[in-house]
């Protein structure tokens with residue numbers, strides 16, 4: 164048997180992927196009225212179906228989970244119907260697609276939440292600013308710490324999102340536990356100063372992630388359609404932790420019993436003291452890494468056994484046929500950051516594929 168490379172098939176739990184090229188979850192802010200995915204989203208995902216696994220943009224599990232303009236949801240019948248068009252079309256094109264389940268927590272604003280203050284692990288306001296509907300900039304508000312008794316209700320929203328994703332025809336779901344959103348706000352101690360069973364020790368800070376995963380796996384039917392995304396070192400959204408190695412290896416070990424489809428780690432190339440390999444060992448699930456990889460660095464990471472698959476963000480935005488281009492060794496279209504967030508078809512579905520020779 165030859166050693167696997169980026170183009171070898173892989174099994175993520177119950178998901179058979181034809182190669183190890185993954186579309187990273189990418190917020191594009193192009194949902195329509197009611198935060199329903201539009202026809203251009205069907206085109207966008209379908210254009211990218213030659214990758215082994217597509218992970219959707221972060222998708223709020225409830226109206227209160229939103230924190231950015233025009234992001235899609237997975238809590239209304241209209242949203243489920245909109246996503247069903249995406250999954251049907253991706254499947255017809257031979258692709259596999261999972262939905263990313265999202266609750267933004269303190270990275271939100273009361274304007275998104277019917278006037279209600281954002282919630283978090285603790286009442287700690289993040290630095291930075293939020294974009295309100297219409298893209299006006301505002302400061303973050305100081306969030307309200309969730310009462311212990313409110314936590315089961317939020318967990319139930321993640322589970323409902325997973326059930327709705329199944330109804331919408333997805334091959335699985337990815338729990339967004341990265342980048343400073345609600346689950347990460349419980350994990351890392353810069354945002355969590357709770358004194359109940361969800362704060363303090365590493366075991367306690369991991370509890371919310373474990374309970375969400377348990378509920379999502381039960382809602383999906385088993386853990387083999389469920390992945391988790393973690394970002395141990397990412398400072399984005401004003402996040403840090405006093406001991407990320409201990410925290411995230413414990414988190415991974417706590418998730419092992421669910422038999423997850425994959426673990427997805429945001430750990431850019433060159434991260435000092437990378438812990439993705441320790442996470443993979445502790446969780447015993449296939450590893451997807453994300454952060455600045457190209458063909459050469461992906462191939463060497465897979466050959467060295469450092470990862471099983473690689474997710475591409477900016478490169479995949481600009482190259483719908485990224486799998487074919489990687490196989491051919493390029494060339495690649497350049498991504499245009501001006502059209503990453505918001506707008507319509509331009510910069511979304513108009514990047515050309517390689518001309519077929």
Ligand code: 8OZ
Pocket residue numbers: 190221231341342
């Ligand atoms: C960029 C802009 C808005 C949201 C993340 C969901 O960082 C995001 C996000 C990224 O995970």
